[in-house]
Amino acid sequence: MAHIQGEPVLVPAGDGRELYAQVLPGPGTGPAVVFEAGAAASRSTWALVQPLVGEWARAIVYDRSGLGRSAPDPRSRTLRRMADDLGRVLDHFEPGPFILVGHSAGGPIVRVAAADRPERITGLVLVDPTDEAADVLFSPGFRKLERVAIKVNLALAHTGLLGVAYRGMAKALPADAARDVRREGFTAGIVRTHAQQARTFLDELAAFREDTPELGELPTTVISGKLAGGGMNARLRAAANASHAFRVAQSPRGRHVFAERSGHHVPVTEPEVIADAIRRMVDGGNRQGG
Template sequence: MTHTQGTSEWVPLPDGRRLHAMVLPGPSSGAGIAPTVVFEAGAAATRSSWAGVQPLVAEHARAIVYDRSGLGRSGPDPRGRTLSRMADDLGALLDHFGPGPFVLAGHSAGGPIVRLAASARPSRVAGLVLVDPTDEAADVLFGRGFRRAERFAVRTGAVLARLGLLRFAYRSLLRGIPEDVRQDLVREAFHSGVVRTQRLQARTFLDELATWRDHPPALGDIPLTVISGALSGGGMTSAMRSAAIAAHARRAASSPAGRHVIARRSGHYVPVTEPHVIAEEIIALLRG
């Protein structure tokens, strides 16, 4: 049987690494919408985090998910996990599936990654959908409290992974998803290697992001939609949630074709709790 997320494909990178991607080809009748949609997951997430959204989008266009180096089925990157390095990998993946145009969707830490990759070659990007993204306009990200909380979360995750208990911390995300995706998550998403990659990303991510406060990636007139979760919880206080929504509104307003959408029944994990909201916004961009 066909996997919920499509057919696996290995994408070679210039330095010899390979990224694992899964492709849903879109409508076979030729009635689909031209741009290809590529999904970028959050900090420690795999392609599986998009399992609720990708098939909905694939009813209209080719839809591609992938695992960053060190996550899912993609091997680790010996040169580290800087934001610029991750964006370069995404750019190489777009080259592989090109020439485009592409609509890029990024969740959480995936938001800055797709913004940076889009800024490198904006002519091939037809739109961006940022889903509850990490955004440099939120002052709270750069305070000592947030960094302490991030370090604590990584240390706790490492302990739980060694004990084989990490998946129980995310058991709510395993409910109600297709069985093949659930099995992928159980095999790939909760071991110590995932936490090592998360720690590598965290070493430089916020410092790189801080430099964007004065010099953000230039996106020109690329249409941009930002989707905010409305609810606190899951590590986000009500103050953090308010700050995130305000930052998202500013990000949307920075684009001449910006749109800000609130996912009313969601916290941070909008791809799991309200996948249809994301799919509708992507499809709107596909239609221009």
């Protein structure tokens, strides 16, 4: 039986690495949709969204190096390097154009990749993205919290309990994607990749305040979770959503959408909200204030 996320494809990264992707071919000739997961997440994050989009567009998911089925990267996992890898994914699946969809830490990654080659990008959908407009991200307290969370997750992975901590999320996915997550998503290697990414991510993101990725007039939809939870208390939620409103205001074709029943993990809790936002962009319906 075919996998719900499509056929596997190995994407050369140009230095001996290969990135594992899955593709739903979709009908029609509109933009292809490429999904970028959050910090420690794999392609399986999108297992509820991608099939909805695959009904009417080519829908592509992939694993960053060191996550899912993609081999680790011997070099530092900087934001710049991750965006370059996404660029290679886009190169592999040319011709475009592409809509880029990024969740959480995937938001900055797709913004950098879009700014690199804006002529092949139709628009961005940022799902509860990490954004430099949120001052709280750069506080000593937040950085300490991130380091502690990574250490705890590494300990849980070594004892086999990390999957237990996240079993609710895996259970919400389709059966084949859930099996993938249980097999691939809760290893010590995954946590080490997250730690490697985290070493420079916030510093690189802070630099965006002085040198923002230039997106011109690209349509940009930002989807915010409405609820606290998923690692975000009420203060962090308010700061995140304020930063999302700021990001929308920077685009002449920006649109702000709220996932009313969701915290941070919108791709799992309200996949239809994301699919609807992508469909609207494909149909050319994205307008300021939508």
